[in-house]
Amino acid sequence: MKAQKKSAPNNDRQAEIYRTAAQIILRKGYDATSVNDIANALGMTKAGLYHYISGKKELLFDIMNFGLDELDEEVAAPAKEILDAEERLRFMIASHAQLVTRGQGAITILVDEVTALTPAQGRKITRRKREYFDYMRGLLDELKNEGRLQDVDTTAATFCLLGMINWLSRWFRQGGSLTAEQAASQIVRIALGGLLRPGPPASKRGLRAVK
Amino acid sequence: MKAQKKSAPNNDRQAEIYRTAAQIILRKGYDATSVNDIANALGMTKAGLYHYISGKKELLFDIMNFGLDELDEEVAAPAKEILDAEERLRFMIASHAQLVTRGQGAITILVDEVTALTPAQGRKITRRKREYFDYMRGLLDELKNEGRLQDVDTTAATFCLLGMINWLSRWFRQGGSLTAEQAASQIVRIALGGLLRPGPPASKRGLRAVK
DNA sequence: ACAGCAACCTACCGGACGGTCGGTAACATA
DNA sequence: TATGTTACCGACCGTCCGGTAGGTTGCTGT
Numbered sequence: 001m002k003a004q005k006k007s008a009p010n011n012d013r014q015a016e017i018y019r020t021a022a023q024i025i026l027r028k029g030y031d032a033t034s035v036n037d038i039a040n041a042l043g044m045t046k047a048g049l050y051h052y053i054s055g056k057k058e059l060l061f062d063i064m065n066f067g068l069d070e071l072d073e074e075v076a077a078p079a080k081e082i083l084d085a086e087e088r089l090r091f092m093i094a095s096h097a098q099l100v101t102r103g104q105g106a107i108t109i110l111v112d113e114v115t116a117l118t119p120a121q122g123r124k125i126t127r128r129k130r131e132y133f134d135y136m137r138g139l140l141d142e143l144k145n146e147g148r149l150q151d152v153d154t155t156a157a158t159f160c161l162l163g164m165i166n167w168l169s170r171w172f173r174q175g176g177s178l179t180a181e182q183a184a185s186q187i188v189r190i191a192l193g194g195l196l197r198p199g200p201p202a203s204k205r206g207l208r209a210v211k
Numbered sequence: 212m213k214a215q216k217k218s219a220p221n222n223d224r225q226a227e228i229y230r231t232a233a234q235i236i237l238r239k240g241y242d243a244t245s246v247n248d249i250a251n252a253l254g255m256t257k258a259g260l261y262h263y264i265s266g267k268k269e270l271l272f273d274i275m276n277f278g279l280d281e282l283d284e285e286v287a288a289p290a291k292e293i294l295d296a297e298e299r300l301r302f303m304i305a306s307h308a309q310l311v312t313r314g315q316g317a318i319t320i321l322v323d324e325v326t327a328l329t330p331a332q333g334r335k336i337t338r339r340k341r342e343y344f345d346y347m348r349g350l351l352d353e354l355k356n357e358g359r360l361q362d363v364d365t366t367a368a369t370f371c372l373l374g375m376i377n378w379l380s381r382w383f384r385q386g387g388s389l390t391a392e393q394a395a396s397q398i399v400r401i402a403l404g405g406l407l408r409p410g411p412p413a414s415k416r417g418l419r420a421v422k
Numbered sequence: 423a424c425a426g427c428a429a430c431c432t433a434c435c436g437g438a439c440g441g442t443c444g445g446t447a448a449c450a451t452a
Numbered sequence: 453t454a455t456g457t458t459a460c461c462g463a464c465c466g467t468c469c470g471g472t473a474g475g476t477t478g479c480t481g482t
Contacts, residue, residue, distance in 0.1 A: 028326060031242030048460045115239060148408055156397040157406060163378025164371045171370045186367040194405025195368060197359055245469060259430045
Protein backbone atom coordinates (compact mmCIF):
# COMPACT_ATOMS: atom_id res chain seq x y z
CA MET A 1 0.00 0.00 0.00
CA LYS A 2 1.19 3.48 -0.60
CA ALA A 3 0.59 6.11 1.94
CA GLN A 4 0.44 9.48 0.32
CA LYS A 5 1.69 12.50 2.13
CA LYS A 6 1.80 15.76 0.30
CA SER A 7 2.73 18.23 2.97
CA ALA A 8 6.11 17.25 4.29
CA PRO A 9 8.72 19.94 3.95
CA ASN A 10 12.25 19.31 5.02
CA ASN A 11 12.12 20.91 8.45
CA ASP A 12 9.02 19.12 9.61
CA ARG A 13 10.42 15.84 8.42
CA GLN A 14 13.66 16.36 10.31
CA ALA A 15 11.79 17.06 13.53
CA GLU A 16 9.58 14.05 12.93
CA ILE A 17 12.65 11.90 12.46
CA TYR A 18 14.15 13.11 15.72
CA ARG A 19 10.94 12.54 17.61
CA THR A 20 10.27 9.10 16.18
CA ALA A 21 13.86 7.96 16.61
CA ALA A 22 13.93 9.24 20.17
CA GLN A 23 10.80 7.29 21.08
CA ILE A 24 12.11 4.03 19.66
CA ILE A 25 15.55 4.43 21.17
CA LEU A 26 13.99 5.32 24.49
CA ARG A 27 11.94 2.14 24.41
CA LYS A 28 14.47 -0.36 23.09
CA GLY A 29 17.80 1.26 23.84
CA TYR A 30 20.29 2.63 21.37
CA ASP A 31 22.16 -0.54 20.49
CA ALA A 32 19.06 -2.66 20.21
CA THR A 33 17.54 -0.15 17.80
CA SER A 34 18.63 -0.62 14.21
CA VAL A 35 18.61 2.13 11.65
CA ASN A 36 16.08 -0.02 9.84
CA ASP A 37 13.73 0.07 12.82
CA ILE A 38 13.75 3.84 12.77
CA ALA A 39 13.34 4.00 9.02
CA ASN A 40 10.41 1.59 9.01
CA ALA A 41 8.68 3.48 11.80
CA LEU A 42 8.92 6.51 9.55
CA GLY A 43 7.53 4.59 6.60
CA MET A 44 10.74 4.63 4.61
CA THR A 45 13.75 2.47 3.94
CA LYS A 46 17.16 2.63 5.56
CA ALA A 47 18.74 4.16 2.48
CA GLY A 48 15.99 6.73 2.40
CA LEU A 49 16.61 7.69 5.99
CA TYR A 50 20.29 8.15 5.26
CA HIS A 51 19.26 11.03 3.06
CA TYR A 52 18.55 12.92 6.30
CA ILE A 53 21.13 11.63 8.71
CA SER A 54 24.85 11.22 8.38
CA GLY A 55 25.21 8.23 10.67
CA LYS A 56 23.65 6.42 13.59
CA LYS A 57 25.92 7.99 16.17
CA GLU A 58 25.39 11.45 14.76
CA LEU A 59 21.64 10.92 14.96
CA LEU A 60 21.94 10.03 18.63
CA PHE A 61 24.19 13.00 19.24
CA ASP A 62 21.75 15.35 17.54
CA ILE A 63 18.84 13.97 19.53
CA MET A 64 20.71 14.40 22.78
CA ASN A 65 21.53 17.99 21.97
CA PHE A 66 17.94 18.54 21.00
CA GLY A 67 16.87 17.22 24.39
CA LEU A 68 19.39 19.36 26.22
CA ASP A 69 18.24 22.38 24.25
CA GLU A 70 14.73 21.75 25.49
CA LEU A 71 16.00 21.43 29.02
CA ASP A 72 17.82 24.74 28.79
CA GLU A 73 14.93 26.55 27.21
CA GLU A 74 12.13 25.21 29.32
CA VAL A 75 13.78 24.71 32.67
CA ALA A 76 17.13 26.42 33.16
CA ALA A 77 16.47 29.68 31.35
CA PRO A 78 13.05 30.46 32.90
CA ALA A 79 14.37 29.46 36.31
CA LYS A 80 17.06 32.10 36.15
CA GLU A 81 14.42 34.76 36.17
CA ILE A 82 12.94 33.68 39.47
CA LEU A 83 14.37 35.64 42.34
CA ASP A 84 13.49 33.57 45.38
CA ALA A 85 15.81 30.57 45.61
CA GLU A 86 13.27 28.19 47.09
CA GLU A 87 10.71 29.07 44.49
CA ARG A 88 13.33 28.66 41.79
CA LEU A 89 14.17 25.17 43.00
CA ARG A 90 10.51 24.31 43.14
CA PHE A 91 10.08 25.47 39.58
CA MET A 92 13.10 23.58 38.30
CA ILE A 93 12.01 20.29 39.78
CA ALA A 94 8.44 20.63 38.60
CA SER A 95 9.19 21.78 35.07
CA HIS A 96 12.02 19.30 34.59
CA ALA A 97 9.76 16.50 35.77
CA GLN A 98 7.02 17.57 33.42
CA LEU A 99 9.48 17.70 30.55
CA VAL A 100 10.36 14.09 31.25
CA THR A 101 6.75 12.96 31.34
CA ARG A 102 5.95 14.48 27.98
CA GLY A 103 6.24 11.48 25.69
CA GLN A 104 7.86 13.33 22.86
CA GLY A 105 10.09 15.32 25.12
CA ALA A 106 11.26 12.10 26.66
CA ILE A 107 14.31 12.83 24.64
CA THR A 108 16.06 14.07 27.70
CA ILE A 109 16.47 10.57 28.96
CA LEU A 110 18.69 9.60 26.12
CA VAL A 111 21.34 11.39 28.05
CA ASP A 112 22.00 7.93 29.49
CA GLU A 113 23.51 6.48 26.38
CA VAL A 114 26.61 8.63 26.35
CA THR A 115 28.81 5.57 26.01
CA ALA A 116 27.45 4.94 22.54
CA LEU A 117 28.88 8.19 21.25
CA THR A 118 32.37 8.87 20.02
CA PRO A 119 34.65 10.17 22.77
CA ALA A 120 34.51 13.70 21.36
CA GLN A 121 30.72 13.68 21.20
CA GLY A 122 30.51 12.13 24.64
CA ARG A 123 32.66 14.85 26.10
CA LYS A 124 30.42 17.54 24.65
CA ILE A 125 27.25 15.98 26.02
CA THR A 126 28.85 15.36 29.38
CA ARG A 127 29.93 18.97 29.56
CA ARG A 128 26.43 20.18 28.87
CA LYS A 129 25.01 17.81 31.46
CA ARG A 130 27.54 18.97 34.00
CA GLU A 131 26.63 22.59 33.36
CA TYR A 132 23.05 21.85 34.25
CA PHE A 133 24.07 19.80 37.25
CA ASP A 134 26.37 22.54 38.54
CA TYR A 135 23.66 25.11 38.23
CA MET A 136 21.32 22.99 40.28
CA ARG A 137 23.92 22.30 42.93
CA GLY A 138 24.76 25.99 43.04
CA LEU A 139 21.13 26.66 43.75
CA LEU A 140 21.21 24.24 46.66
CA ASP A 141 24.40 25.87 47.94
CA GLU A 142 22.64 29.20 47.81
CA LEU A 143 19.77 27.83 49.85
CA LYS A 144 22.22 26.32 52.29
CA ASN A 145 23.91 29.66 52.81
CA GLU A 146 20.54 31.17 53.53
CA GLY A 147 20.09 28.51 56.18
CA ARG A 148 17.06 27.12 54.46
CA LEU A 149 18.49 23.70 53.77
CA GLN A 150 18.72 20.67 55.99
CA ASP A 151 22.19 19.44 56.82
CA VAL A 152 22.82 17.52 53.60
CA ASP A 153 25.67 17.25 51.14
CA THR A 154 24.56 19.38 48.20
CA THR A 155 26.28 17.18 45.64
CA ALA A 156 24.54 14.06 46.87
CA ALA A 157 21.30 15.98 47.15
CA THR A 158 21.52 17.12 43.55
CA PHE A 159 22.05 13.57 42.40
CA CYS A 160 19.08 12.45 44.46
CA LEU A 161 16.96 15.12 42.88
CA LEU A 162 17.98 14.14 39.37
CA GLY A 163 17.55 10.48 40.24
CA MET A 164 13.94 10.99 41.23
CA ILE A 165 13.23 13.10 38.19
CA ASN A 166 14.94 10.91 35.64
CA TRP A 167 13.44 7.78 37.12
CA LEU A 168 10.04 9.20 36.20
CA SER A 169 10.52 8.02 32.65
CA ARG A 170 10.67 4.44 33.87
CA TRP A 171 7.34 4.42 35.59
CA PHE A 172 5.22 7.32 34.46
CA ARG A 173 2.70 6.38 31.81
CA GLN A 174 0.27 8.72 30.16
CA GLY A 175 -3.22 7.72 31.21
CA GLY A 176 -2.10 6.13 34.45
CA SER A 177 -3.55 7.06 37.80
CA LEU A 178 -1.47 10.24 38.00
CA THR A 179 -1.40 13.11 35.58
CA ALA A 180 1.93 14.66 34.64
CA GLU A 181 1.20 17.60 36.89
CA GLN A 182 0.33 15.38 39.82
CA ALA A 183 3.46 13.30 39.41
CA ALA A 184 5.59 16.42 39.22
CA SER A 185 3.98 17.86 42.29
CA GLN A 186 4.53 14.63 44.22
CA ILE A 187 8.22 14.75 43.41
CA VAL A 188 8.44 18.37 44.49
CA ARG A 189 6.73 17.54 47.74
CA ILE A 190 8.90 14.53 48.51
CA ALA A 191 12.13 16.21 47.48
CA LEU A 192 11.54 19.37 49.47
CA GLY A 193 9.62 18.06 52.42
CA GLY A 194 10.65 14.43 52.68
CA LEU A 195 8.49 11.47 53.48
CA LEU A 196 8.17 11.67 57.24
CA ARG A 197 6.13 14.12 59.22
CA PRO A 198 8.19 16.83 60.89
CA GLY A 199 7.29 15.63 64.35
CA PRO A 200 7.80 11.86 64.64
CA PRO A 201 6.78 9.83 67.69
CA ALA A 202 9.84 11.40 69.21
CA SER A 203 11.16 8.06 70.35
CA LYS A 204 14.46 7.66 68.63
CA ARG A 205 16.33 10.40 66.96
CA GLY A 206 19.61 9.11 65.64
CA LEU A 207 20.82 8.33 62.17
CA ARG A 208 21.54 4.66 62.09
CA ALA A 209 24.38 3.35 60.01
CA VAL A 210 23.76 -0.09 58.62
CA LYS A 211 25.74 -3.18 59.29
CA MET B 212 21.85 -39.86 40.32
CA LYS B 213 21.08 -37.08 42.64
CA ALA B 214 24.14 -37.48 44.77
CA GLN B 215 26.14 -36.37 41.75
CA LYS B 216 27.64 -33.02 42.57
CA LYS B 217 29.22 -30.54 40.31
CA SER B 218 32.89 -30.23 41.06
CA ALA B 219 33.99 -27.48 43.37
CA PRO B 220 35.94 -25.26 40.96
CA ASN B 221 32.84 -25.05 38.81
CA ASN B 222 30.96 -23.02 41.40
CA ASP B 223 33.73 -20.51 42.04
CA ARG B 224 34.26 -20.01 38.36
CA GLN B 225 30.55 -19.60 37.80
CA ALA B 226 30.36 -16.88 40.43
CA GLU B 227 33.42 -15.18 38.96
CA ILE B 228 31.81 -15.27 35.54
CA TYR B 229 28.64 -13.68 36.88
CA ARG B 230 30.54 -10.96 38.69
CA THR B 231 32.83 -10.15 35.79
CA ALA B 232 30.04 -10.22 33.23
CA ALA B 233 27.88 -8.03 35.45
CA GLN B 234 30.58 -5.40 35.75
CA ILE B 235 31.18 -5.20 32.02
CA ILE B 236 27.50 -5.20 31.15
CA LEU B 237 26.89 -2.54 33.77
CA ARG B 238 29.55 -0.34 32.23
CA LYS B 239 28.86 -0.82 28.54
CA GLY B 240 25.28 -2.00 28.43
CA TYR B 241 24.04 -5.44 27.46
CA ASP B 242 23.86 -5.00 23.71
CA ALA B 243 27.18 -3.24 23.45
CA THR B 244 28.84 -6.06 25.36
CA SER B 245 29.84 -9.01 23.21
CA VAL B 246 30.28 -12.49 24.53
CA ASN B 247 33.89 -12.10 23.45
CA ASP B 248 34.34 -9.08 25.71
CA ILE B 249 33.22 -11.11 28.69
CA ALA B 250 35.34 -14.10 27.73
CA ASN B 251 38.46 -12.00 27.26
CA ALA B 252 37.95 -10.27 30.58
CA LEU B 253 37.93 -13.74 32.10
CA GLY B 254 41.07 -14.70 30.23
CA MET B 255 39.42 -17.22 27.96
CA THR B 256 37.90 -17.45 24.52
CA LYS B 257 34.27 -17.20 23.55
CA ALA B 258 33.97 -20.93 22.93
CA GLY B 259 35.55 -21.55 26.30
CA LEU B 260 33.00 -19.35 28.00
CA TYR B 261 30.21 -21.22 26.28
CA HIS B 262 31.28 -24.19 28.32
CA TYR B 263 29.71 -22.43 31.28
CA ILE B 264 26.80 -20.53 29.83
CA SER B 265 24.03 -21.65 27.55
CA GLY B 266 23.50 -18.34 25.78
CA LYS B 267 23.92 -14.62 26.11
CA LYS B 268 20.32 -14.00 27.16
CA GLU B 269 20.43 -16.81 29.67
CA LEU B 270 23.57 -15.31 31.17
CA LEU B 271 21.81 -11.99 31.59
CA PHE B 272 18.78 -13.69 33.07
CA ASP B 273 20.94 -15.59 35.56
CA ILE B 274 22.79 -12.44 36.57
CA MET B 275 19.54 -10.60 37.14
CA ASN B 276 18.22 -13.37 39.32
CA PHE B 277 21.51 -13.42 41.17
CA GLY B 278 21.14 -9.70 41.82
CA LEU B 279 17.57 -10.07 42.96
CA ASP B 280 18.60 -12.90 45.26
CA GLU B 281 21.11 -10.58 46.86
CA LEU B 282 18.43 -7.94 47.26
CA ASP B 283 16.10 -10.38 48.95
CA GLU B 284 18.75 -11.78 51.24
CA GLU B 285 20.44 -8.57 52.25
CA VAL B 286 17.59 -6.11 52.23
CA ALA B 287 14.10 -7.56 52.19
CA ALA B 288 14.59 -10.56 54.48
CA PRO B 289 16.46 -8.74 57.29
CA ALA B 290 14.01 -5.86 57.04
CA LYS B 291 11.10 -8.14 57.80
CA GLU B 292 12.53 -8.77 61.22
CA ILE B 293 12.48 -5.13 62.23
CA LEU B 294 9.35 -4.27 64.14
CA ASP B 295 9.22 -0.49 63.99
CA ALA B 296 8.05 0.58 60.56
CA GLU B 297 10.09 3.74 60.41
CA GLU B 298 13.24 1.95 61.37
CA ARG B 299 12.46 -0.75 58.86
CA LEU B 300 12.18 1.83 56.09
CA ARG B 301 15.40 3.43 57.21
CA PHE B 302 17.14 0.08 57.08
CA MET B 303 15.78 -0.82 53.66
CA ILE B 304 16.90 2.43 52.06
CA ALA B 305 20.34 2.32 53.62
CA SER B 306 21.09 -1.33 52.95
CA HIS B 307 19.67 -1.23 49.44
CA ALA B 308 21.77 1.83 48.68
CA GLN B 309 24.88 0.18 50.01
CA LEU B 310 24.18 -2.90 47.93
CA VAL B 311 24.12 -0.69 44.86
CA THR B 312 27.40 1.00 45.72
CA ARG B 313 29.25 -2.25 46.15
CA GLY B 314 30.98 -2.62 42.80
CA GLN B 315 30.42 -6.34 42.55
CA GLY B 316 26.89 -6.13 43.83
CA ALA B 317 26.17 -3.55 41.20
CA ILE B 318 24.35 -6.42 39.62
CA THR B 319 21.07 -5.11 40.83
CA ILE B 320 21.14 -2.35 38.32
CA LEU B 321 20.99 -4.76 35.45
CA VAL B 322 17.34 -4.93 36.25
CA ASP B 323 17.09 -2.15 33.67
CA GLU B 324 17.81 -4.33 30.69
CA VAL B 325 14.65 -6.37 30.89
CA THR B 326 13.88 -5.67 27.25
CA ALA B 327 16.87 -7.74 26.21
CA LEU B 328 15.34 -10.89 27.66
CA THR B 329 12.85 -13.22 26.07
CA PRO B 330 9.27 -12.35 26.97
CA ALA B 331 9.04 -15.28 29.37
CA GLN B 332 12.25 -14.34 31.14
CA GLY B 333 11.22 -10.70 31.21
CA ARG B 334 7.96 -11.57 32.86
CA LYS B 335 9.69 -13.50 35.59
CA ILE B 336 12.12 -10.69 36.37
CA THR B 337 9.35 -8.10 36.28
CA ARG B 338 7.33 -10.18 38.70
CA ARG B 339 10.21 -10.37 41.16
CA LYS B 340 10.83 -6.65 40.87
CA ARG B 341 7.17 -5.94 41.46
CA GLU B 342 7.20 -8.09 44.57
CA TYR B 343 9.96 -5.98 46.04
CA PHE B 344 8.24 -2.79 44.97
CA ASP B 345 4.96 -3.86 46.50
CA TYR B 346 6.61 -4.69 49.77
CA MET B 347 8.17 -1.25 49.92
CA ARG B 348 4.93 0.48 49.07
CA GLY B 349 3.15 -1.61 51.65
CA LEU B 350 5.61 -0.36 54.20
CA LEU B 351 4.83 3.21 53.24
CA ASP B 352 1.11 2.48 53.47
CA GLU B 353 1.68 1.12 56.93
CA LEU B 354 3.48 4.30 57.94
CA LYS B 355 0.70 6.34 56.43
CA ASN B 356 -1.89 4.54 58.47
CA GLU B 357 0.12 5.26 61.56
CA GLY B 358 -0.01 8.91 60.61
CA ARG B 359 3.71 9.14 60.34
CA LEU B 360 3.82 9.99 56.66
CA GLN B 361 3.41 13.29 54.91
CA ASP B 362 0.50 13.62 52.56
CA VAL B 363 2.06 11.85 49.58
CA ASP B 364 0.97 9.21 47.10
CA THR B 365 2.69 6.05 48.30
CA THR B 366 3.13 4.67 44.79
CA ALA B 367 4.87 7.79 43.57
CA ALA B 368 6.87 7.93 46.77
CA THR B 369 8.11 4.38 46.30
CA PHE B 370 9.23 5.19 42.78
CA CYS B 371 11.02 8.28 44.05
CA LEU B 372 12.78 6.20 46.65
CA LEU B 373 13.89 3.62 44.11
CA GLY B 374 14.86 6.37 41.71
CA MET B 375 17.23 7.91 44.20
CA ILE B 376 18.69 4.57 45.16
CA ASN B 377 19.11 3.21 41.66
CA TRP B 378 20.56 6.47 40.42
CA LEU B 379 23.41 5.95 42.85
CA SER B 380 25.03 3.59 40.41
CA ARG B 381 25.37 6.41 37.91
CA TRP B 382 27.32 8.74 40.12
CA PHE B 383 28.77 6.92 43.06
CA ARG B 384 32.41 6.01 42.58
CA GLN B 385 34.53 4.15 45.06
CA GLY B 386 37.21 6.51 46.29
CA GLY B 387 35.18 9.62 45.63
CA SER B 388 34.50 12.23 48.27
CA LEU B 389 31.78 10.13 49.87
CA THR B 390 32.06 6.64 51.30
CA ALA B 391 29.34 4.13 50.59
CA GLU B 392 28.01 4.59 54.11
CA GLN B 393 27.95 8.36 53.78
CA ALA B 394 26.16 8.23 50.46
CA ALA B 395 23.59 5.81 51.86
CA SER B 396 23.02 7.99 54.89
CA GLN B 397 22.56 11.07 52.72
CA ILE B 398 19.86 9.30 50.76
CA VAL B 399 18.13 8.20 53.93
CA ARG B 400 18.22 11.74 55.25
CA ILE B 401 16.91 13.32 52.06
CA ALA B 402 14.25 10.70 51.49
CA LEU B 403 12.88 10.78 55.01
CA GLY B 404 13.42 14.38 55.94
CA GLY B 405 13.47 16.21 52.64
CA LEU B 406 15.72 19.03 51.58
CA LEU B 407 14.13 22.02 53.23
CA ARG B 408 14.15 22.94 56.88
CA PRO B 409 10.82 22.35 58.59
CA GLY B 410 10.31 26.04 59.29
CA PRO B 411 11.06 28.19 56.23
CA PRO B 412 11.31 32.00 56.36
CA ALA B 413 7.56 31.89 56.32
CA SER B 414 7.39 34.68 53.75
CA LYS B 415 5.63 33.24 50.76
CA ARG B 416 3.63 30.11 50.78
CA GLY B 417 2.16 29.55 47.35
CA LEU B 418 2.60 26.61 45.04
CA ARG B 419 3.48 27.81 41.61
CA ALA B 420 2.18 25.81 38.71
CA VAL B 421 4.50 25.62 35.76
CA LYS B 422 3.81 27.16 32.43
C1' DA C 423 47.48 -47.79 32.76
C1' DC C 424 43.67 -45.95 31.17
C1' DA C 425 38.81 -44.36 30.98
C1' DG C 426 36.19 -40.36 31.71
C1' DC C 427 35.27 -35.91 32.20
C1' DA C 428 35.88 -30.90 33.02
C1' DA C 429 37.94 -27.10 30.98
C1' DC C 430 39.33 -25.08 27.71
C1' DC C 431 40.86 -24.25 22.45
C1' DT C 432 40.81 -23.16 16.89
C1' DA C 433 38.03 -22.66 13.15
C1' DC C 434 34.01 -21.80 11.22
C1' DC C 435 28.87 -20.54 9.99
C1' DG C 436 24.68 -17.84 9.10
C1' DG C 437 22.75 -13.70 9.84
C1' DA C 438 22.14 -8.95 11.08
C1' DC C 439 23.80 -4.53 11.01
C1' DG C 440 25.77 0.13 9.56
C1' DG C 441 26.66 2.19 5.58
C1' DT C 442 27.18 3.00 0.29
C1' DC C 443 26.09 3.22 -4.63
C1' DG C 444 23.62 4.12 -8.41
C1' DG C 445 19.52 4.72 -9.61
C1' DT C 446 14.28 6.93 -10.21
C1' DA C 447 10.24 9.60 -9.79
C1' DA C 448 8.28 14.09 -8.74
C1' DC C 449 8.49 18.74 -8.89
C1' DA C 450 10.43 23.47 -9.58
C1' DT C 451 12.68 26.77 -12.46
C1' DA C 452 13.71 29.03 -16.78
C1' DT D 453 11.93 20.97 -23.25
C1' DA D 454 16.09 20.88 -20.69
C1' DT D 455 18.05 21.11 -16.10
C1' DG D 456 18.58 20.83 -11.27
C1' DT D 457 17.20 19.42 -6.79
C1' DT D 458 14.82 16.90 -3.26
C1' DA D 459 13.24 12.73 -1.56
C1' DC D 460 13.42 8.54 -1.67
C1' DC D 461 14.45 3.08 -3.13
C1' DG D 462 16.69 -1.80 -4.24
C1' DA D 463 20.75 -4.14 -4.11
C1' DC D 464 24.83 -4.79 -2.29
C1' DC D 465 29.28 -4.86 0.80
C1' DG D 466 32.39 -5.70 4.74
C1' DT D 467 32.30 -6.51 9.44
C1' DC D 468 31.16 -8.30 13.62
C1' DC D 469 28.33 -11.09 16.51
C1' DG D 470 26.06 -15.19 18.71
C1' DG D 471 26.57 -19.71 18.53
C1' DT D 472 28.49 -24.51 17.15
C1' DA D 473 31.53 -28.50 15.83
C1' DG D 474 35.09 -30.93 16.94
C1' DG D 475 39.17 -31.08 18.77
C1' DT D 476 43.24 -31.12 22.80
C1' DT D 477 44.94 -30.97 27.47
C1' DG D 478 45.30 -32.35 32.07
C1' DC D 479 43.41 -34.02 36.35
C1' DT D 480 41.02 -37.96 38.88
C1' DG D 481 39.25 -42.14 40.24
C1' DT D 482 39.83 -47.14 39.64
